[in-house]
Amino acid sequence: MLDLQEKRDVSILCEFHNGSDKHGIASEISRIFEIPDADEIDISELYLLHKNFGVSNYTYEGTSLLEAREIFHAISLAEDDIFLDIGAGYGAIVLYGAAIFPAAFIAVEAVRKRADHIERVSGQLGMRNLHVRHQGAEVTDLATASHVFLNNPFLGSYAKDYVYRLAREIKKECAVIALNNIVAEFRESPLFSELETSANIPNYRFGLFVPA
Numbered sequence: 001m002l003d004l005q006e007k008r009d010v011s012i013l014c015e016f017h018n019g020s021d022k023h024g025i026a027s028e029i030s031r032i033f034e035i036p037d038a039d040e041i042d043i044s045e046l047y048l049l050h051k052n053f054g055v056s057n058y059t060y061e062g063t064s065l066l067e068a069r070e071i072f073h074a075i076s077l078a079e080d081d082i083f084l085d086i087g088a089g090y091g092a093i094v095l096y097g098a099a100i101f102p103a104a105f106i107a108v109e110a111v112r113k114r115a116d117h118i119e120r121v122s123g124q125l126g127m128r129n130l131h132v133r134h135q136g137a138e139v140t141d142l143a144t145a146s147h148v149f150l151n152n153p154f155l156g157s158y159a160k161d162y163v164y165r166l167a168r169e170i171k172k173e174c175a176v177i178a179l180n181n182i183v184a185e186f187r188e189s190p191l192f193s194e195l196e197t198s199a200n201i202p203n204y205r206f207g208l209f210v211p212a
């Protein structure tokens with residue numbers, strides 16, 4: 001959990017998490033987290049990413065803070081939980097979560113400048129429960145996670161293969177939170193069951209799953 005009792009950053013995030021939609025509050029939090037609106041990867045970097053980490057989706061389209069709030073209202077996280085964001089981007093989900101909950105958060109991100117960003121911002125904010133791994137999803141240990149979050153990090157058959165891998169390697173109590181195209185892969189898989197959720201995010205692009 002964020003060790004920032006004296007800083008206004010916590011109070012503004014708590015206020016937001018508790019339901020405030022005060023004008024500009026989400027943009028103020030994005031500013032604190034230094035989340036860019038967009039990000040480009042040039043062709044030579046993309047070539048290296050494909051070579052080093054495999055052909056997957058290195059486009060950055062982060063979860064909005066409003067969606068993050070919906071997600072964190074729909075799940076409960078305790079101190080001994082481990083929340084893994086596979087393809088953490090600039091950290092919208094993990095920075096939010098680590099500021100609010102006492103659980104451990106792990107950000108896995110293949111693009112170095114994004115992993116470095118999360119490391120730097122979480123350091124500035126004094127977060128001790130957020131750990132950053134600049135690595136590919138394929139080498140990430142999944143066995144200890146209580147929650148795995150995936151906002152569309154993969155393309156095509158890679159996504160399908162990763163759903164199989166998750167089913168093989170996660171604990172049977174682990175919840176998988178899926179956003180965007182990858183939701184369809186979990187819905188089609190006989191290896192996962194979908195849970196009802198209170199999150200106000202369109203059903204076609206959001207789902208909460210557990211091993212079947």
Ligand SMILES: C[S@@+](CC[C@H](N)C(=O)[O-])C[C@H]1O[C@@H](n2cnc3c(N)ncnc32)[C@H](O)[C@@H]1O
Nearest residue numbers: 056057061062063087088089110136137151153
């Ligand atoms: C759509 S963004 C989601 C970012 C973040 N999870 C969020 O919701 O705000 C997907 C991220 O996955 C990362 N990614 C794609 N393939 C990956 C891989 N094989 N290993 C680790 N990260 C990967 C991309 O670089 C990108 O930052």
